[in-house]
Amino acid sequence: xxxxxxxxxxxxxxxxxxxxxxxxxxxxxxxxxxxxxxxxxxxxxxxxxxxxxxxxxxxxxxxxxxxxxxxxxxxxxxxxxxxxxxxxx
Amino acid sequence: xxxxxxxxxxxxxxxxxxxxxxxxxxxxxxxxxxxxxxxxxxxxxxxxxxxxxxxxxxxxxxxxxxxxxxxxxxxxxxxxxxxxxxxxxxxxxxxxxxxxxxxxxxxxxxxxxxxxxxxxxxxxxxxxxxxxxxxxxxxxxxxxxxxxxxxxxxxxxxxxxxxxxxxxxxxxxxxxxxxxxxxxxxxxxxxxxxxxxxxxxxxxxxxxxxxxxxxxxxxxxxxxxxxxxxxxxxxxxxxxxxxxxxxxxxxxxxxxxxxxxxxxxxxxxxxxxxxxxxxxxxxxxxxxxxxxxxxxxxxxxxxxxxxxxxxxxxxxxxxxxxxxxxxxxxxxxxxxxxxx
Numbered sequence: 542x543x544x545x546x547x548x549x550x551x552x553x554x555x556x557x558x559x560x561x562x563x564x565x566x567x568x569x570x571x572x573x574x575x576x577x578x579x580x581x582x583x584x585x586x587x588x589x590x591x592x593x594x595x596x597x598x599x600x601x602x603x604x605x606x607x608x609x610x611x612x613x614x615x616x617x618x619x620x621x622x623x624x625x626x627x628x629x630x
Numbered sequence: 631x632x633x634x635x636x637x638x639x640x641x642x643x644x645x646x647x648x649x650x651x652x653x654x655x656x657x658x659x660x661x662x663x664x665x666x667x668x669x670x671x672x673x674x675x676x677x678x679x680x681x682x683x684x685x686x687x688x689x690x691x692x693x694x695x696x697x698x699x700x701x702x703x704x705x706x707x708x709x710x711x712x713x714x715x716x717x718x719x720x721x722x723x724x725x726x727x728x729x730x731x732x733x734x735x736x737x738x739x740x741x742x743x744x745x746x747x748x749x750x751x752x753x754x755x756x757x758x759x760x761x762x763x764x765x766x767x768x769x770x771x772x773x774x775x776x777x778x779x780x781x782x783x784x785x786x787x788x789x790x791x792x793x794x795x796x797x798x799x800x801x802x803x804x805x806x807x808x809x810x811x812x813x814x815x816x817x818x819x820x821x822x823x824x825x826x827x828x829x830x831x832x833x834x835x836x837x838x839x840x841x842x843x844x845x846x847x848x849x850x851x852x853x854x855x856x857x858x859x860x861x862x863x864x865x866x867x868x869x870x871x872x873x874x875x876x877x878x879x880x881x882x883x884x885x886x887x888x889x890x891x892x893x894x895x896x897x898x899x900x901x902x903x904x905x906x907x908x909x910x911x912x913x914x915x916x917x918x919x920x921x922x923x924x925x926x927x928x929x930x931x932x933x934x935x936x937x938x939x940x941x942x943x944x945x946x947x948x949x950x951x952x953x954x955x956x957x958x959x960x961x962x963x964x965x966x967x968x969x970x
Contacts, residue, residue: 580952584783585804601801604783 546595546623547616553590554612558583569613572606584609591615597622652923652931653869653913657877660870664862665700671860672701672835679705679834680860681825684735685892686723688884689839689863692871695878696862697837698731707832708735711821713744715895726881736828740820749816756809757788760800767793771894772802772810777945778907778938784945791896814893818854835859841868843912847946848953849904856956867913907932907942915942 547569555563558578566578573579579587587609588599597619599609608618672680679701682694697706708728712721721737728735744750757764764770769791774784786802788810802810825836838858840850845864850856863871868889875885889909890899905912911932918928918939929936 574948574951577951580948581784581786582804582808585785585802585807588785589804601782604785605781606783609783 543616543620546619547612549594550612550615550619553594554578554587557586557590566612569616570611572610573612574606574610587615591619595619595623652917652921653867655866655870655873657873660866661696661699661874661877664696668697668700668860668862675835675859677829677833677835677859679707679832681829681832681834681836682706682708683821683825683837683839683855684708684710684724684727685839686720686727686884687887687889687892688868688871688875688880689841689844690724691727691880691884692875692878693837693839693862694727694731694733695880696874698733699878703732704734705834706731706733707828707834708733709821709825709828710735710737711740711824712737713739713741713817713820714750716892717890717897720892723884723887727884730879730881738824740817740824743820743823744816747816747820749813749820753810753813756806756813757790759806759809760788760802761790761798763792764790769895771896771898772807773799773898774904777941778934781941789896815851815854817893818851818856822854822857829859837862838864840864841871842866843868843905843909843916846916847905847949848956850956852956867917868909869913912942915939916946919943919946 551563551566554573555561555566559565567573567576573583584604588604591597591599603618607614609615668680672678680697682690682697684690684694694706694708708724708731710721710724710728725735754764754766757768757770771789772786773789774786775782777784786807787799788802788806789797789799791797822836828834829836836858838850838855838861840855840861841863842865844850845861863874866874872885888899890897907915911934914932915928915934917923918925925936925939928934929939932939934942
């Protein structure tokens with residue numbers, strides 16, 4: 542499941558922020574902010590993508606770098622939320 | 631050497647912790663240096679004087695006083711440009727400045743221009759995307775969470791005050807955030823349009839009034855208040871701007887007035903909209919980062935922990951990245967050599 546989430550995130554980030562230049566995508570644990578890929582507006586778009594595409598809700602307390610700042614962090618965050626949803630649901 | 635003094639109520643609570651010596655400035659020498667630069671620029675630009683948009687705040691007041699010091703009061707023209715959302719005392723403060731300097735000035739209420747551009751209507755439509763009940767009797771402002779108090783990524787929210795005084799906060803979506811900012815930016819651009827009208831009419835230059843914090847961190851609207859022919863205090867930390875205000879005799883009421891954006895209908899400080907901290911602490915952090923001052927010293931002089939200072943440094947870097955394009959001139963595919 543992690544691989545699928547990761548690939549979908551990388552595709553979105555490459556298409557949405559890098560105009561399809563996927564070669565410029567940083568390593569999974571690199572900061573999307575420090576690499577200049579996303580800014581504060583980009584984070585808002587990322588949150589909307591997570592909520593629309595993966596059907597999760599991103600709470601106020603969850604808008605931290607650990608969850609949203611890198612492809613690796615995003616992948617783990619979405620996986621944990623999806624798993625939690627399946628467990629509860 | 632002028633002793634730097636705190637200039638706002640916002641900073642008074644931390645005055646005792648602030649070691650402002652690192653930002654001390656020789657005000658007399660600095661005024662002479664800026665004056666020479668202004669005269670040189672006006673001469674090269676072949677313009678006869680300077681336009682200053684007076685907001686009643688410390689930065690525009692100091693720029694106006696610097697222009698008077700450089701070229702004389704008869705060559706400085708002030709413009710007061712309130713609009714519907716301006717605080718009630720804005721015009722009183724800006725008039726106090728023009729009167730104290732003895733410069734000619736004009737009041738240009740830009741509300742009709744903004745109404746014609748549908749500024750307020752477009753802004754309210756954007757707010758209704760996250761707050762459907764928002765109406766003409768509501769008030770609002772955009773806020774950011776503190777970078778010092780939490781590790782959350784800084785996401786904008788809109789604070790709405792209903793006619794009965796009830797206040798609610800709504801996290802903004804991309805579309806609503808960009809819509810509010812785009813509509814609100816009409817204000818700065820309408821002001822610059824008006825300033826350039828008077829500059830063209832008088833054969834003057836338009837002055838920009840950002841201090842170093844604002845210039846460095848991109849706290850301006852591209853082709854709005856960011857557009858100017860000359861920016862005389864963009865190299866000065868705000869603490870130093872206050873030192874010049876003291877030296878130049880800017881009215882005390884202006885020097886002790888808290889900084890405000892005066893852009894939204896609810897009162898909004900600059901730190902809740904943009905900066906991480908009150909300006910005097912931001913000054914010390916930005917200066918410390920720029921000069922490589924040991925982080926422990928910056929923490930001690932600001933009353934922050936080293937972890938908090940590091941978060942402020944991260945926020946400074948992030949803002950520089952985000953706003954870098956605001957500073958760029960139009961990009962050409964290749965240089966046009968004949969123009970230089």
